[in-house]
Amino acid sequence: MKAIGNHISIIAANIKGKVSINEDILPHSQSILLTLSSINIAKTFPENSGPNHSSTTKSLENIWSEKDLFSIAMKDSVEKAKDLVLSSESGDRQNIAKSLGALGKTCGSCHNKFRKKKN
Amino acid sequence: MAPVIINLEKRKIKKVIILLFIFIILNKNDAFSTENGKILSFVAGCYGCHTSNAEQPFGGGYKIKTKFGVFISPNISKDSINGIGTWNKEDFIKAVKKGISPNNKPYYPAFPYNWYINMSENDILDIYEYIYSLPAISNKVTNHNLKFPYNIRELLWFWKFTEKIVSNKKYVDNNKKNNRGEYLVNSVAHCGACHSPRTFLSIIKDYNNLSGQKESSKILNDGIPNISNDINNGIGLWSNSDLIFFLQTGIKPNGDFAEEDMSIIIENGTKYLSPNDLEEIAKYILKNNN
Numbered sequence: 001m002k003a004i005g006n007h008i009s010i011i012a013a014n015i016k017g018k019v020s021i022n023e024d025i026l027p028h029s030q031s032i033l034l035t036l037s038s039i040n041i042a043k044t045f046p047e048n049s050g051p052n053h054s055s056t057t058k059s060l061e062n063i064w065s066e067k068d069l070f071s072i073a074m075k076d077s078v079e080k081a082k083d084l085v086l087s088s089e090s091g092d093r094q095n096i097a098k099s100l101g102a103l104g105k106t107c108g109s110c111h112n113k114f115r116k117k118k119n
Numbered sequence: 120m121a122p123v124i125i126n127l128e129k130r131k132i133k134k135v136i137i138l139l140f141i142f143i144i145l146n147k148n149d150a151f152s153t154e155n156g157k158i159l160s161f162v163a164g165c166y167g168c169h170t171s172n173a174e175q176p177f178g179g180g181y182k183i184k185t186k187f188g189v190f191i192s193p194n195i196s197k198d199s200i201n202g203i204g205t206w207n208k209e210d211f212i213k214a215v216k217k218g219i220s221p222n223n224k225p226y227y228p229a230f231p232y233n234w235y236i237n238m239s240e241n242d243i244l245d246i247y248e249y250i251y252s253l254p255a256i257s258n259k260v261t262n263h264n265l266k267f268p269y270n271i272r273e274l275l276w277f278w279k280f281t282e283k284i285v286s287n288k289k290y291v292d293n294n295k296k297n298n299r300g301e302y303l304v305n306s307v308a309h310c311g312a313c314h315s316p317r318t319f320l321s322i323i324k325d326y327n328n329l330s331g332q333k334e335s336s337k338i339l340n341d342g343i344p345n346i347s348n349d350i351n352n353g354i355g356l357w358s359n360s361d362l363i364f365f366l367q368t369g370i371k372p373n374g375d376f377a378e379e380d381m382s383i384i385i386e387n388g389t390k391y392l393s394p395n396d397l398e399e400i401a402k403y404i405l406k407n408n409n
Contacts, residue, residue, distance in 0.1 A: 005374030012370050016360040101368035105386070108369050108376035117378055 004107070007032045008100065011088075015097045025096060029088040032103070033081040041071060051116075058116045070114055077106040152241075156249030158391050159242055163235070163307050165250070167387035169195045177202070178256030183229055187321075188265030190229040198255035211247045212240055218279075225275035227263070233282070233326070234309035237302070282322045300403025303396060304329075308389065310404075313343045313380070329353075329404065348405045359401035366390070366397055 007028040014025050050061050063070050080103040087095035160166050160177075169192045171180035179194035179202075196202040203211070210221040218232030219225055226232060235243070268274060304310050305326065314329045330353065331345035347353040354362065361372045366389040369377035377385055392400070 007374070008370060009372060009374030012364060012368075012372070012374065016358075016364050018358070018360065097368070100370065104368050104370045104376055105382075108378070108382045111376060112379055112382060 004032050004035055007035075008104065008107075011084075011096070011100055015093060015100065025091075026085070026088045029081070029085045029096075033078070033085050036074070036081050037078050039074060041067075041074065045070075060114050060116060063114050070110075073106065073110045073113070077103065077110065080106050152245045153249050153252050155242070156245030156247070158393075159307060160246045160249055161388045161391045162303070163238075163246065164231070164309065164384065164388060165195065165246060167383055168192050168230075170387075172258075175256045175258055176253055177250055178258040179260040180258060185229065187269040188263065190227060190263050190265070191260055194256060194258050194260050195250060196253065196256035196258075197251050198257050201257055201259045202255060203250075204255060208244055208247055212243050215243050215246075224272060225279060227272075227275065228278070228282075228321070231309040231312040233286075233323070234306050234312060237306035242307070278320060278322075281320060285318070285322050286324055286326065299396065300399035300401070303392075303400050304403050308400075310346065314346050346404065355405070357405060359398065359405060362401040362405060363394070363397040366392065366400065 011025050011028050045059060045063050047064065049057065050059055050064050051057055052061060080099070084096070084099040084103050087099040090096075166176060168181055168183070169177045169179050171182070171192075172178065175196075177194070177196040179192045179196075181192040183190040183192070194202040197204045199205050206214075206221055213219055214221070214226070215232060215235045215238065217236070218228065218230060263270070311323065311326050311329060314331055315323045315326060316328060316330060316332055318324050329345070329347045330349070332343040345353040348355040350356055357365075357372055365371055365377065366385060368390070369382050369385045371377070376382065389397070
């Protein structure tokens with residue numbers, strides 16, 4: 001998940017004009033899509049690895065108790081990542097920003113529901 | 120006779136044109152104030168806090184969980200029975216700026232009137248007009264569910280008195296030029312309501328301090344981050360564009376996302392701000408020296 005954050009950070013830096021908009025955006029968008037769509041929930045979040053069994057995990061117990069909801073949230077993120085790739089191919093800065101914002105919303109919403117809050 | 124009739128007709132046409140012109144101007148002003156009211160109602164959190172169901176805007180029922188118990192936001196739609204439909208403009212201004220209801224009962228400071236006190240009356244009335252331009256919502260909201268002794272509303276008079284003595288409340292000078300960022304941060308968006316440290320009885324000592332709330336002084340059940348321009352503990356390393364992008368999308372410079380309440384505040388509030396207003400907020404937060 002941290003890798004996805006890094007890719008998002010680079011795309012955001014492009015949109016903000018910190019680096020000039022360039023061919024970096026597309027491979028980063030594709031990497032996000034590849035990473036998200038490769039996540040196998042059963043393998044990434046195996047049974048008995050939740051907070052009741054591990055003190056180091058940031059995951060909340062409802063990843064396992066509300067599996068269906070978690071799965072829907074992950075699928076939604078993959079769809080938004082596909083949109084990001086499409087807009088990155090177009091090279092339109094506004095579209096990319098919009099798609100990145102939409103993806104960010106799904107990521108944030110998932111973190112709010114299924115990840116321990118950072119202090 | 121004919122020229123007289125033509126002259127009369129011309130006069131009538133002139134009158135109609137003038138009346139039409141006045142009508143258009145008045146309507147234009149109305150549209151402008153309602154639009155301003157709409158954006159401000161989002162940024163000031165009126166919509167976010169008083170809406171629990173998107174199909175019933177301002178119908179109340181939103182739950183705010185605190186260590187004092189659960190506050191349940193009232194219905195502030197124009198419904199005459201369960202909302203604020205019987206309020207006049209003065210009632211609304213008094214409630215927003217002083218935290219006192221039309222029948223002189225104090226509001227709990229979960230309603231951030233201590234920040235709104237610095238809002239211009241024009242902006243407050245724009246919000247009033249906007250809320251009144253929407254349908255009445257008949258949703259009847261239950262009472263707050265607070266622990267003893269916080270459930271005794273009359274004690275709030277004591278809180279208000281103590282707060283007045285303890286706080287060195289910073290008032291936004293609306294006459295000062297170029298204070299748009301300060302006005303938005305310290306009044307409309309009331310950033311300090313969450314990001315200023317609270318002391319005894321959850322009172323904020325310094326309204327201009329955005330250094331966050333630690334575990335011991337929090338009002339909510341979580342720590343609140345430091346958003347001052349401090350390089351080590353705050354967001355002093357963020358650029359203006361980082362903060363603007365964050366307030367539009369919830370995406371932090373490191374690729375992480377706004378959490379919990381802040382994600383809601385962005386979604387229901389700051390993302391509606393104009394690029395100019397966002398720029399002013401960034402300039403104020405990142406360049407002032409708290």
